[in-house]
Amino acid sequence: MLSLASVTKRYGSLTALAGVSLNIERGEFFGLLGPNGAGKSTTMSLIAGLRAPDTGTLTLDGQPLNAGSAVARLSLGLVPQHIALYSELNADENLRIFGSLYGLSGSDLRARIDAALEAVQLTDRRRDAVKTFSGGMQRRLNLVAALLHRPKLLLCDEPTVGVDPQSRNAIFEYLEQLNRDGLTIIYSTHYMEEATRLCSRIGIIDHGKLHALGTLDELLTKLPFEEEIRFPATPATAALAAQLPAHGELTTTTDGLHRFRPHPATKLSSFFSLAESHALPGRLFTSQRPTLEALFLHLTGRTLRE
Numbered sequence: 001m002l003s004l005a006s007v008t009k010r011y012g013s014l015t016a017l018a019g020v021s022l023n024i025e026r027g028e029f030f031g032l033l034g035p036n037g038a039g040k041s042t043t044m045s046l047i048a049g050l051r052a053p054d055t056g057t058l059t060l061d062g063q064p065l066n067a068g069s070a071v072a073r074l075s076l077g078l079v080p081q082h083i084a085l086y087s088e089l090n091a092d093e094n095l096r097i098f099g100s101l102y103g104l105s106g107s108d109l110r111a112r113i114d115a116a117l118e119a120v121q122l123t124d125r126r127r128d129a130v131k132t133f134s135g136g137m138q139r140r141l142n143l144v145a146a147l148l149h150r151p152k153l154l155l156c157d158e159p160t161v162g163v164d165p166q167s168r169n170a171i172f173e174y175l176e177q178l179n180r181d182g183l184t185i186i187y188s189t190h191y192m193e194e195a196t197r198l199c200s201r202i203g204i205i206d207h208g209k210l211h212a213l214g215t216l217d218e219l220l221t222k223l224p225f226e227e228e229i230r231f232p233a234t235p236a237t238a239a240l241a242a243q244l245p246a247h248g249e250l251t252t253t254t255d256g257l258h259r260f261r262p263h264p265a266t267k268l269s270s271f272f273s274l275a276e277s278h279a280l281p282g283r284l285f286t287s288q289r290p291t292l293e294a295l296f297l298h299l300t301g302r303t304l305r306e
């Protein structure tokens with residue numbers, strides 16, 4: 001559906017995107033995961049046609065996506081990272097403006113606005129000025145404003161920043177429903193939990209480069225360990241800890257736990273026989289699947305929150 005081929009974007013001497021290639025299929029819920037300054041918003045703005053790339057091409061259904069293209073404008077919806085609403089106007093008036101930008105009017109627009117407000121539980125606040133809304137309510141309105149014209153592809157640029165867990169969940173459920181109904185979604189975030197929960201495929205981006213691309217399971221197989229084991233760093237476990245560096249990577253977390261990532265050749269069963277030889281009970285140990293955070297660190301040497 002959407003294709004980016006060797007896309008580069010510079011701002012003066014800064015290269016914000018360095019040769020990004022990516023194909024998005026219809027119906028995907030694609031996650032773009034990366035820390036501040038990775039190039040997520042730049043990617044979104046190039047797809048939305050707000051900026052033009054320096055080199056490389058973007059196509060939608062085989063047609064070039066030129067900045068300002070009317071076809072693209074009608075096919076795409078962008079939920080911008082920074083809330084773009086008229087704060088002095090009420091929710092209804094805001095949606096009427098967004099709808100008319102897309103050529104909607106009359107009873108059709110009316111019905112779409114009613115449905116949009118209902119979908120994000122803002123019907124009873126529709127006559128209130130947006131400046132009186134909570135951050136989460138503004139986020140929800142910002143989201144439906146991008147959907148009034150029923151785009152085929154929705155670009156969501158960190159749509160949950162500053163949103164409380166309850167509103168966040170409401171946004172997730174709404175997006176999941178839209179995706180089940182056929183909407184293709186590209187969702188940028190620096191929260192691995194969001195990418196893990198929502199996205200059928202994830203691209204890991206940092207310093208303008210895509211470092212890895214795949215389903216969660218595919219990405220996690222890129223890690224040189226399958227499971228990590230945590231246990232308290234105490235005098236009782238010191239002798240075990242002293243032996244572990246021969247079998248994998250051992251680090252100590254700030255909350256007083258040892259974290260052990262076995263070498264690929266190390267079997268979990270041999271770890272547990274070692275623990276048993278030190279008379280340490282199994283309940284001291286918790287094992288855990290690695291996360292996207294661990295993968296990000298492995299690929300880039302940085303954490304997602306840096």
Ligand SMILES: Nc1ncnc2c1ncn2[C@@H]1O[C@H](COP(=O)(O)OP(=O)(O)OP(=O)(O)O)[C@@H](O)[C@H]1O
Nearest residue numbers: 011014016034035036037038039040041042043081
């Ligand atoms: N208009 C601009 N002018 C100059 N530099 C810019 C501009 N927009 C972005 N940049 C730079 O380009 C790089 C990528 O920025 P971008 O906004 O795409 O990152 P991001 O992944 O969206 O980050 P964040 O999570 O903070 O929103 C950053 O180094 C940023 O400082």
Ligand SMILES: [Mg+2]
Nearest residue numbers: 040041042081
């Ligand atoms: Mg951004």
